[in-house]
Amino acid sequence: MADFVMEARNVYKTYSIKKIKKGDAACNVPVKHQVEAVKNVSLQIRKGDIKLIFGPSGSGKSTFLRCMAMLDIPDKGEIYLGDECLTAPGADLNKARARIGFVFQHIYLFRHLTALGNVELALRQVLKLPKEEARKRALDALNEVKVSDCINKYPAQMSGGQAQRVGIARAIARNPDIILLDEPTSALDPELTGEVIDTLRDLAKEGTTMLIVSHEMPFAREVAEEMIFYDEGKVVETGPPSLFFNAPNTDRAKQFMTRIINRTTRE
Amino acid sequence: MLEFLFNPMHQGWIVQGLFLTVEITLFGVLLGLGLGTLLAIGDIYGKKPVKAAIAVYVEIFRGSPLFVQLFLAVYTVPTILNLQIDHAILAFLVFGLNSAGYQKGYVKGAMETILDDQMQAGLSTGMSKIQTLRYVILPQAYRIVIPSWTNEFCSLTKSTATLGYLGFMDLVGAGLAIKGSNYEILPVWIVIGAIYFVWITGFAKIMDVIYEKKRIPGVELAMQS
Amino acid sequence: MDVWQQFIILLEGVPLTLSISIFSFLIGIVVGLPLAFIRVYEKEISFVVDAYEKIFRGVPEIVLLLLFFFGLRPFFPFPFGNAFFVACFVLGLRSAANQSQIYRGAIRGVGDEQMIAGMSVGFSKWRAIWYIMIPQVFNFSTSGLGSEYALLIKDSAYVYVIGLAEVMTRSLQLAKSGPGDYVTPFVLGAAIYIALTFPFAFWLDKWGNKRKKKIGL
Ligand SMILES: Nc1ncnc2c1ncn2[C@@H]1O[C@H](COP(=O)(O)OP(=O)(O)OP(=O)(O)O)[C@@H](O)[C@H]1O
Ligand SMILES: [Mg+2]
Numbered sequence: 252m253a254d255f256v257m258e259a260r261n262v263y264k265t266y267s268i269k270k271i272k273k274g275d276a277a278c279n280v281p282v283k284h285q286v287e288a289v290k291n292v293s294l295q296i297r298k299g300d301i302k303l304i305f306g307p308s309g310s311g312k313s314t315f316l317r318c319m320a321m322l323d324i325p326d327k328g329e330i331y332l333g334d335e336c337l338t339a340p341g342a343d344l345n346k347a348r349a350r351i352g353f354v355f356q357h358i359y360l361f362r363h364l365t366a367l368g369n370v371e372l373a374l375r376q377v378l379k380l381p382k383e384e385a386r387k388r389a390l391d392a393l394n395e396v397k398v399s400d401c402i403n404k405y406p407a408q409m410s411g412g413q414a415q416r417v418g419i420a421r422a423i424a425r426n427p428d429i430i431l432l433d434e435p436t437s438a439l440d441p442e443l444t445g446e447v448i449d450t451l452r453d454l455a456k457e458g459t460t461m462l463i464v465s466h467e468m469p470f471a472r473e474v475a476e477e478m479i480f481y482d483e484g485k486v487v488e489t490g491p492p493s494l495f496f497n498a499p500n501t502d503r504a505k506q507f508m509t510r511i512i513n514r515t516t517r518e
Numbered sequence: 519m520l521e522f523l524f525n526p527m528h529q530g531w532i533v534q535g536l537f538l539t540v541e542i543t544l545f546g547v548l549l550g551l552g553l554g555t556l557l558a559i560g561d562i563y564g565k566k567p568v569k570a571a572i573a574v575y576v577e578i579f580r581g582s583p584l585f586v587q588l589f590l591a592v593y594t595v596p597t598i599l600n601l602q603i604d605h606a607i608l609a610f611l612v613f614g615l616n617s618a619g620y621q622k623g624y625v626k627g628a629m630e631t632i633l634d635d636q637m638q639a640g641l642s643t644g645m646s647k648i649q650t651l652r653y654v655i656l657p658q659a660y661r662i663v664i665p666s667w668t669n670e671f672c673s674l675t676k677s678t679a680t681l682g683y684l685g686f687m688d689l690v691g692a693g694l695a696i697k698g699s700n701y702e703i704l705p706v707w708i709v710i711g712a713i714y715f716v717w718i719t720g721f722a723k724i725m726d727v728i729y730e731k732k733r734i735p736g737v738e739l740a741m742q743s
Numbered sequence: 744m745d746v747w748q749q750f751i752i753l754l755e756g757v758p759l760t761l762s763i764s765i766f767s768f769l770i771g772i773v774v775g776l777p778l779a780f781i782r783v784y785e786k787e788i789s790f791v792v793d794a795y796e797k798i799f800r801g802v803p804e805i806v807l808l809l810l811f812f813f814g815l816r817p818f819f820p821f822p823f824g825n826a827f828f829v830a831c832f833v834l835g836l837r838s839a840a841n842q843s844q845i846y847r848g849a850i851r852g853v854g855d856e857q858m859i860a861g862m863s864v865g866f867s868k869w870r871a872i873w874y875i876m877i878p879q880v881f882n883f884s885t886s887g888l889g890s891e892y893a894l895l896i897k898d899s900a901y902v903y904v905i906g907l908a909e910v911m912t913r914s915l916q917l918a919k920s921g922p923g924d925y926v927t928p929f930v931l932g933a934a935i936y937i938a939l940t941f942p943f944a945f946w947l948d949k950w951g952n953k954r955k956k957k958i959g960l
Contacts, residue, residue, distance in 0.1 A: 407736020
């Protein structure tokens with residue numbers, strides 16, 4: 252048995268984008284532009300851990316989370332799920348992803364399926380459950396996130412908060428080893444944010460292993476065992492919430508915490 | 519003036535002609551959809567040589583008249599292959615291959631509008647790329663594509679009118695045969711034209727209804743054609 | 744007959760193919776533009792345009808060619824006795840139906856504000872259409888018009904049924920007169936059509952993008 256549910260070792264990811272340099276019209280030269288979104292990031296998660304990543308916009312948090320689920324393939328470094336090395340050639344990524352729940356920043360429900368269909372699909376096609384059992388488990392999951400009233404609604408007919416909770420139900424229905432959540436509330440207004448945060452709090456109480464990108468500081472303080480401050484593709488500082496809420500060691504984290512706490516109290 | 523309509527033999531030709539027209543169009547348009555989907559997937563996920571080959575395929579089938587493609591197939595393929603192939607099968611293949619050249623574009627366009635986020639969402643639940651294409655991407659793409667597909671059906675049906683000139687007994691073939699019997703020719707072509715019109719317009723109407731029914735709530739028509 | 748000779752014979756059909764396509768295209772513009780504006784701005788009579796478009800969407804070009812040429816020639820030798828006229832007439836009106844749809848999309852692209860702005864400076868509806876809308880509509884329809892033109896080139900092959908000696912007819916004649924070589928004339932014919940359709944659509948699309956950039960779109 253491995254010590255960690257999931258582990259990232261020295262992960263790197265760089266995007267190169269072709270940018271058109273805007274200048275005088277005569278010389279529109281395409282310039283290769285590199286974005287180092289993840290630079291040498293390592294992370295270990297034990298069973299039952301709740302870890303929280305936060306940091307400025309564009310610093311590469313989503314990219315790192317996508318690398319963990321191998322939705323983006325890292326350039327360098329290793330990702331482990333239990334004993335299995337996902338970055339090794341020939342790893343069965345689909346099987347691995349079936350054991351990882353993922354909740355997207357921009358929700359990404361299947362638009363042609365109802366809430367129930369969204370949750371059921373992978374249970375049927377990936378776990379190959381018989382129809383009745385898949386339905387039962389899907390309904391349980393939807394019940395757990397308290398959206399039983401919209402099981403027959405299509406994504407476009409739900410509120411943002413309902414849709415995101417269906418997204419969470421889709422992720423937990425498979426009983427994954429870990430759930431990765433990428434700013435699950437950033438696309439929602441404060442009231443809807445509350446609904447989703449409540450759902451996450453329930454999951455935390457049940458001992459679900461989670462890696463969450465979030466800027467909901469009160470929530471972080473309440474549930475996170477460890478907070479990870481992330482900037483410019485790197486882990487800048489790691490520690491328990493008390494560290495960040497009292498006196499972070501680095502200036503960069505101090506600045507960021509001040510800004511974010513001011514913002515929250517003003518709301 | 520419309521005596522030919524009351525001649526049982528001519529009635530028979532017209533019914534037979536309509537049957538062939540309908541049959542060959544439906545088969546052709548479905549073969550085109552299947553093949554067009556494969557070409558679209560190949561064009562999105564394939565390596566460079568695959569993409570180049572698909573581009574050449576599309577240019578050939580979309581760049582030259584179906585009339586020429588039909589003659590080429592019917593007159594030359596049996597001699598080249600030294601095989602007796604039923605002309606109807608050859609014609610059906612040409613319509614399917616030709617239609618695939620157009621439908622590839624529609625399917626690809628529709629897939630591209632949904633691919634980014636929906637593929638990630640599918641993979642994140644543990645489904646494979648192929649499963650995600652099958653259960654998430656294509657069901658959405660096909661719904662979006664219905665209006666373009668209806669147009670494709672209309673223009674393909676119209677181009678089957680060439681079959682009469684290759685000796686087939688389609689609707690135009692029936693008209694040509696009736697013409698041989700010394701009737702006034704204007705009413706014959708008016709009736710034939712009207713039959714085409716009713717079949718095409720009726721089918722298009724049905725497809726419009728299906729489109730409205732199958733439409734995903736909240737998802738607007740992505741490609742106004 | 745060697746390949747080269749056959750090729751020359753087919754090339755001699757190109758002017759006819761091109762002139763049918765170009766005339767039809769022009770008829771399509773002249774008829775299609777008013778149809779599009781009627782459809783958008785004269786709601787009470789737009790059903791006429793709708794019916795017009797449906798007829799040309801539902802009746803094969805070949806049947807229309809046969810109908811107007813062989814069907815109407817006995818009654819109206821002028822103008823329907825002239826195969827070239829019938830070809831441009833039928834394909835032109837068919838193209839007008841397609842172009843009407845293309846322009847309708849373009850009118851939406853230009854936007855209602857332009858029309859309102861035109862009327863606000865004192866133009867009548869149809870004068871605003873003429874001075875403000877039409878010049879801009881073409882910027883938004885280049886890619887559609889490119890494929891419409893390619894379609895006309897290909898559809899001009901249908902005039903084989905009324906006996907005009909353009910590229911398609913010549914391929915068929917060569918195939919039937921030759922010593923059983925069907926492949927060469929049709930392959931050459933197909934190649935000529937591809938060469939005729941390919942560059943034009945490409946060029947028109949490029950021109951459209953340039954124009955759009957110029958006016959800041
Ligand atoms: N698919 C991609 N192709 C190219 N560049 C990308 C891609 N995805 C992300 N990037 C770039 O990588 C950097 C990190 O992006 P990422 O989305 O991971 O940031 P983030 O920390 O999640 O930001 P936010 O808080 O706004 O969600 C950004 O500069 C972004 O432009
Ligand atoms: Mg992000």
